Amino acid sequence: MSPTSPILxxxxxxxxxxxxxxxxxxxAAKVHQFELLVDGEILQAxxxxxxxxxxxxxxxxxTEAYFxxxxxxxxxxxxxxxxxxxWRTVWRNHPxxxxxSAEDTAGELARGRREWTDEGKGIITSWETFQQxxxxxxxxxxxxxxxxxxxxxxxxxxxxxxxxxxxVLENLLGYEGLFRLINDDPDLVAEIFARWGAKVYDYYKxxxxxxxxxxxxxxxxxxxxxxxxxxxxxxxxHVFPWFRxxxxxxxxxxxxxxxxxxxxIYDCGVIEDIIEIGVDGLHSFENTIIAPGDFKDxxxxxxxxxxxxxxxxxxxxxxxxxxxxxxxxxxxCTPGRFALGSGNSVANYVPVDNYIAMLDEGRRFTETx
Numbered sequence: 001m002s003p004t005s006p007i008l009x010x011x012x013x014x015x016x017x018x019x020x021x022x023x024x025x026x027x028a029a030k031v032h033q034f035e036l037l038v039d040g041e042i043l044q045a046x047x048x049x050x051x052x053x054x055x056x057x058x059x060x061x062x063t064e065a066y067f068x069x070x071x072x073x074x075x076x077x078x079x080x081x082x083x084x085x086x087w088r089t090v091w092r093n094h095p096x097x098x099x100x101s102a103e104d105t106a107g108e109l110a111r112g113r114r115e116w117t118d119e120g121k122g123i124i125t126s127w128e129t130f131q132q133x134x135x136x137x138x139x140x141x142x143x144x145x146x147x148x149x150x151x152x153x154x155x156x157x158x159x160x161x162x163x164x165x166x167x168v169l170e171n172l173l174g175y176e177g178l179f180r181l182i183n184d185d186p187d188l189v190a191e192i193f194a195r196w197g198a199k200v201y202d203y204y205k206x207x208x209x210x211x212x213x214x215x216x217x218x219x220x221x222x223x224x225x226x227x228x229x230x231x232x233x234x235x236x237x238h239v240f241p242w243f244r245x246x247x248x249x250x251x252x253x254x255x256x257x258x259x260x261x262x263x264x265i266y267d268c269g270v271i272e273d274i275i276e277i278g279v280d281g282l283h284s285f286e287n288t289i290i291a292p293g294d295f296k297d298x299x300x301x302x303x304x305x306x307x308x309x310x311x312x313x314x315x316x317x318x319x320x321x322x323x324x325x326x327x328x329x330x331x332x333c334t335p336g337r338f339a340l341g342s343g344n345s346v347a348n349y350v351p352v353d354n355y356i357a358m359l360d361e362g363r364r365f366t367e368t369x
Contacts, residue, residue, distance in 0.1 A: 022304030122174030157214025223263020
């Protein structure tokens with residue numbers, strides 16, 4: 001079955017209803033589409049194929065046109081919000097990140113080079129480099145929020161995002177640096193979490209009151225397939241207090257606090273901390289860790305579920321098999337505190353036709369509700 005066009009002729013974004021569904025206050029009348037991220041290469045391919053328009057890359061001269069286009073594509077694909085704030089686009093005057101790169105093997109939509117974190121090297125290695133780090137010089141680029149606020153269609157909102165644990169782990173200390181210093185110099189590690197957590201809090205505080213901003217969608221991967229990367233008690237002491245502050249900030253303004261987290265937070269009991277903190281919806285699901293149906297049975301009455309389509313299936317399944325899988329997923333997860341999307345993000349290596357099929361199956365299921 002070939003997917004129909006993903007472009008909606010009459011989109012009806014309804015962010016308030018999405019929030020109500022995920023919070024359990026409203027029963028869904030349709031399948032809401034939900035993503036942390038759709039790579040630009042995917043959006044570009046769809047725009048060029050179905051709208052016949054050239055993609056406008058983001059530059060200093062095209063910022064407004066780029067974000068207007070960015071919003072329009074999410075609107076036409078049926079989303080209720082756009083997300084701005086993945087960490088690279090938020091912070092200015094931040095020192096370059098330690099990273100490695102190689103040829104992007106994503107296929108048709110490859111971007112040339114793909115970068116990833118240099119796990120063995122961080123920016124801060126000692127108290128001396130901590131003191132040299134430009135904490136006070138690092139600021140936030142608020143221009144995208146002002147631009148997007150001017151172009152949001154009725155019913156759509158902006159979600160804002162950043163990282164605390166993941167940024168300290170991957171960039172400020174590096175994996176090896178964090179795991180070594182947490183034993184050799186725990187006071188230094190604690191101070192870094194405190195300083196960066198405060199910067200993220202100030203960023204959220206400055207944007208959450210904007211009418212155009214509808215949610216904090218915090219992103220921090222805590223674990224891998226079998227466990228968290230640090231002991232749960234350490235997270236409870238140095239990381240979760242920030243999550244609690246972020247949730248409180250959102251709730252003070254009558255807005256939800258959503259959380260993206262990869263890794264196994266279940267066997268160690270961290271999922272209970274996440275729920276107790278006040279997270280309104282959890283994103284990122286991998287079937288080898290927990291199947292969406294099992295999550296719904298165990299936790300679905302206490303926290304919303306966003307995503308659910310396993311990335312391996314989204315990338316590898318033949319279209320007909322993928323459609324059948326998504327229909328089964330929807331039959332299990334709806335009704336309930338659920339929105340449909342990828343288990344992580346629509347990366348440029350996801351086949352475009354499979355992504356479109358996922359959107360299409362959500363719309364087909366809506367007709368049966």
